[in-house]
Amino acid sequence: MNNERNSGENRKPMSEKRRVKKQINHVMRGIFLYNVIILFVVVADMIIKTVGVILEYPGGPGQDAAIDALLAKLLNSGSSSIVAVLIGTAFLLLYFRKDRLLEPMLAPGKRPSAGRFMQFVCLLMLAQIVFSAVAAGAEAAANQFGYSFMSSIEAATETGNTFSMLLYAGIFGPVVEEIIYRGFLMKSLCRYGKTFAIFVSAAVFGLMHGNLPQSIFAFMVGVVFGYAAMEYSIYSSILLHVLNNLLFGNVLIRLVEGLPVAGQNLLYIVVVGGLAVAGCVVAVRHRKEIAAYFRRNNTPKKYYAYAFTAVWMLLFIAMEVLTMMGGVERKL
Secondary structure, three states: OHHHHHHHHHOOOOOHHHHHHHHHHHHHHHHHHHHHHHHHHHHHHHHHHHHHHHHHOOOOHHHHHHHHHHHHHHHOOOHHHHHHHHHHHHHHHHHOOOOOOHHHHOOOOOOOOHHHHHHHHHHHHHHHHHHHHHHHHHHHHHHHOOEEOHHHHHHHHOOOOOHHHHHHHHHHHHHHHHHHHHHHHHHHHHHHOHHHHHHHHHHHHHHHOOOHHHHHHHHHHHHHHHHHHHHOOHHHHHHHHHHHHHHHHHHHHHHHOOOOHHHHHHHHHHHHHHHHHHHHHHHHHOHHHHHHHHHHOOOOHHHHHHHHOOHHHHHHHHHHHHHHHOOOEEOO
């Protein structure tokens, strides 16, 4: 008994740095494994279906044509991605089962007014315009060194032409991503301050896309989604995310496809450009309020250092940076 008492007295309390890193590692381990599961399911589906085609067409030009057709079909299909995110989400529900995050995550919260919700939409469109400018600048800079981001930019802006891809990109993807990044991740970090939780979750959300131009855009909208989820509810951020992906990222583009190029450009300028200008007005008019919010709820800078030097965070960053590098090509 005395030995146990002495060992308890001699045990040093966990340092602040170690405590924060332990929490970050716990959360990021789950996020890292979730993304590995997604990749595994999608790649496994592709391999299994490719093997099936090879067995069906044993050799010859017919096999090559069949494989090319299969790959084209898989790239335009969201079926495997839907299955993957559902399996990954089930894993995270089990992983975080003892963290008791579901109740605060799914709490109804308050509803933003129609005016405030439209302000969020305008900020999303402002981020879209900034993304377009950054993508053009990044491409021009890369070209000077003989490289190109064009494949990454096209991957970030293209829309699928199948119903399953529409479901994945417009509904399943946004809902699941909000549950993971504004739910599990952001709620886990709230104990260290709202600003810290919003910005770290937005940074991880941006990196998750594994696409340099798109990651910048995802970080910016991630801050908007994070604020909406923090101050209102995750249902507000889900609605914003679905609206951004489904309406502006898919439906609007499909509606204008039949128009002449000049008409498409005009509609884009009127709708997206108009909302982006409104977003500029919102950002400028409320700049002091926004700055005061993040300053009031800020966390010491050392916490950011703790977060981005945690082992599982570094592994996640390394995985996504390697993916980003795959989108950088030699300019022909």
